[in-house]
Amino acid sequence: MTAEELVRSGIDPRGDTCAHPWIFATEMLKQVSRTFALNIQVLPNARLRKPILLAYLFCRMADTVEDSPTLSPAEKKHLLSLFAEIFSADRQNWQERALAFVNELPTSWGKSQDAEEYLCAHCVWALALHFQFSARVQAPIAQCVREMCAGMADFALRQVRQEGQWLSIDSEDDLDRYCYFVAGVVGNMLCDLFFIQSSFITPARHARMKALAVSFGLALQLVNIIKDAAEDSSREVCFIPMDWQRAEGIEHPQALFSSETDLNPRKRIMQRMVRKAWRHLQDARDFTLLIPIFEPRIRLFCQWPMLM
Numbered sequence: 001m002t003a004e005e006l007v008r009s010g011i012d013p014r015g016d017t018c019a020h021p022w023i024f025a026t027e028m029l030k031q032v033s034r035t036f037a038l039n040i041q042v043l044p045n046a047r048l049r050k051p052i053l054l055a056y057l058f059c060r061m062a063d064t065v066e067d068s069p070t071l072s073p074a075e076k077k078h079l080l081s082l083f084a085e086i087f088s089a090d091r092q093n094w095q096e097r098a099l100a101f102v103n104e105l106p107t108s109w110g111k112s113q114d115a116e117e118y119l120c121a122h123c124v125w126a127l128a129l130h131f132q133f134s135a136r137v138q139a140p141i142a143q144c145v146r147e148m149c150a151g152m153a154d155f156a157l158r159q160v161r162q163e164g165q166w167l168s169i170d171s172e173d174d175l176d177r178y179c180y181f182v183a184g185v186v187g188n189m190l191c192d193l194f195f196i197q198s199s200f201i202t203p204a205r206h207a208r209m210k211a212l213a214v215s216f217g218l219a220l221q222l223v224n225i226i227k228d229a230a231e232d233s234s235r236e237v238c239f240i241p242m243d244w245q246r247a248e249g250i251e252h253p254q255a256l257f258s259s260e261t262d263l264n265p266r267k268r269i270m271q272r273m274v275r276k277a278w279r280h281l282q283d284a285r286d287f288t289l290l291i292p293i294f295e296p297r298i299r300l301f302c303q304w305p306m307l308m
Contacts, residue, residue: 021125031115032060042300047197054130055141064116066152076156084149087142094131098124140192144185151181166253168238175241179221187217200292209290215283220305222277233257244269
């Protein structure tokens with residue numbers, strides 16, 4: 001059964017609620033993720049699996065808006081701002097803010113065959129589950145989504161400045177900033193949720209974990225960038241810092257993976273990226289080792305993505 005069929009089978013006659021929202025959320029996770037949908041199964045369900053599942057879906061919604069090929073940069077910024085507003089401190093009127101976001105989405109997303117667009121259009125069902133959590137559990141998820149949306153909105157404006165050009169990263173600082181907003185904030189959120197939901201993580205241990213949490217997120221994001229660099233190039237996108245490329249005599253990102261470019265400069269640039277990722281992976285290892293041995297499921301949840 002597709003997500004749409006699943007949802008339609010559970011909608012009440014008014015058409016504004018879903019009878020099985022957790023089934024919907026779980027099914028949507030399977031459709032918008034492969035490895036994470038497997039990895040999250042190891043987490044203890046009531047304490048962590050459910051809030052982290054929803055947090056992943058919310059991050060995926062923000063990413064869907066930011067990555068949409070049909071939305072203009074101005075539309076992306078507007079939608080990301082509306083989505084972030086849903087997670088504001090005022091939790092009483094979240095439905096109104098969610099409706100404002102949904103109403104601004106392209107109407108085609110409501111019946112889209114693209115699972116991510118469909119999820120955005122029906123986000124209210126997942127949001128209703130989020131607002132059932134305690135305020136303490138909601139807080140790190142809300143902080144993550146708001147920061148992510150702000151960073152992605154800034155990245156959308158970059159597309160305006162680079163209209164008709166490749167979307168590229170200027171410097172290592174620029175790369176770190178991008179990675180923070182798409183992955184570092186997730187590391188912070190996970191760290192805080194682990195602390196809130198585990199009686200074995202003391203405030204002192206949480207502080208030590210928090211010092212490594214952003215690096216944990218950056219490690220996984222940098223590995224993805226390295227893995228997808230050639231594919232990104234085919235989309236005229238390059239996350240390898242341009243100042244690194246210029247130092248090797250490469251003046252345009254298109255040349256990095258060109259068959260006409262000498263292989264040695266490319267190898268040196270990518271080796272530099274690998275060394276950067278490896279430093280963060282060492283932090284990710286240390287972050288995972290700080291998780292108490294009495295929480296083996298949380299340790300596995302953090303370890304499996306690094307092994308993958």
